[in-house]
Amino acid sequence: MTELILIRHGETDWNRELRFQGHVDVPLNATGHEQARRLAERLAADRPTVHHLVCSDLVRTRQTAQPSLEVLFPQATIDTLTDSNLREQSFGVVDGMRVDDIKEQHADAWEKWLRFEADYGMPGGETTRQFHARVMDAVRRIALQHAGQTVMVVTHGGVLDMIWRTARGTGLDGPRQSDIPNAGFNRVRVDAATVEVLDWADVRHLADLPAQPVYDQKKLLVR
Template identity: 40%
Template sequence: MSELWLIRHGETDWNRTRRMQGSLNVGLNALGRSQADQVAARLGTLAASETFHAIYSSDLDRAHTTAKPAAAALGLEITLDPGLRERNYGVMQGLDRQEIDLLLPEAAAAWKSRDPDREIPGGETLRAFHDRVVGTLARIGVAHRGQRVLIFTHGGVLDIAYRHATGVGFAAERNHLLLNASINRIVLDSDTWQVVEWANDSHLTEAADEVSPY
């Protein structure tokens, strides 16, 4: 059994303006950097009673920067893993929702359909993204059996992990939160995944709004 603590990166300006980030590198804004420090403080406090054995992060800056204060507080090295990246949204990346609908109606329709095999030009299908995320998290779980691992990642990755653990299908409407700098815990026991805590942002002095998860 492994316990994975999935932590979404801190806020970016693109989150706030609902601009599609995907696999592009976008830095944290001032609030996001503060959120990273607050997550680190919470984890540092928990370390008195909970042992954290490893830290993994997406190699995109917004996740890696969020992970750095926690790594310093816990005295752990960060392992960068591109398997933890946000979904590649291809031609939609860099555009806001209105621009996507106006300029790329076919890509917008493909994205909104949640058809797992419908392609977005230049991007990943939903099924390919799912398989990448589940495979990456399972691999980390196997490498750290009996351990507690921190994973700094993205809203889309959290969504896939939650759906896989709870059996919520690709097409189902999302009814779970994907909050910046939130702590989300999943236990992996062989092929069984269980959500034990979700969207905990009690460590933040200012509660996180659910800004764009992409």
Template identity: 40%
Template sequence: MPHTQLWLIRHGETAWNAERRFQGHTDVPLNATGVQQAKKVAEKLIRQHGQQSFSAVYSSDLSRARHTAEPTALAIKLPIRLDARLRERHYGVLSTLTPEEMAAEHPEAFRHWQQRDPAYVLPEGESLNQFNQRVLDALASIAREHPGQAVIVVAHGGVLDCAYRAAQNMPLSEARQHPLHNASVNQLRFADGRFHIERWGDIGHLEQAAIDEL
């Protein structure tokens, strides 16, 4: 089967990103910086569109991802296909909190999060294993629907992390060293049932530094 090109993009900045506050499934909108980042992503992908035609635009259904996708989708005249499977990890009781607040209010859950315990289910949320399976199933199904094509997928830092780890055969429990910047463009190839990284962490289109994932 022909391979699929996945252009995986993290949403633009939100006020909670700037505050280091966990969003998870909470629907936090882009801030002014994030709106500008979305426009810069669109400009970059429009330039790329002149060299390589995109077949579809997918997005998490949360507004920070959807609004990041909108300028690009409008410019290349494609509808946005919303997919809730592309949401960030559900952080349960840790949602809406900063790391300092997590440590004070939910020390056990915070400890498991810090240790990257894949099997631990966050109270009212999901485990890393559950999240990873959801994300990889979504990305693989999107890729299989578009063999031989290039597809844009706008999602979240945790989604990018799952894709990177799958491509690098990197355990979920291992500490992260790779960047997950807001509005970054990351190019992967899906072939023979596997993800392969072609380019990662590109923020050259942005005018100022972007915030990395916690």
């Protein structure tokens, strides 16, 4: 089995604005950089055995991973350790938009989105089922390539949601059920057939930072 240390990228300004970031290349804000620094500081103190690091190719994940890479593999270059299959879900025409603007400009698509159906995607974007297949193909590949090792994976909230749903067997329909904080620690064990959650949403290293923006899909249903 392979152990994955899963990290959602640090905070961006668009997280604060609750925008659909998707594939848009948004950098970390000042809080996000501090979260990334705290993450690396924790790794330096705890010294977990990590054999490899991989991250999404988007800038917010690369910036989050860089301080940790300097602790774990100081001779490595982040641009050689990226995987585009670890990107966030593509939201097509609404990538980069705020919820209120989506409601106004794409009202029909928004109403369909709120059903949280596995086979629906925003126009021009991925369905949840397509996204899940992409993510889990990448996870299985990483686990196979690094069998018996520990890999740190820096990615996105939606990616972690797909992994959590797979581990819990909750299915792809319905709103997100798991907490996925920016720069939190999550650990899973993966083999060819199963994903097992070992630890989730550990933010002890971020305890005295400002409260994080929360994208709560369940609350969208009651607005």
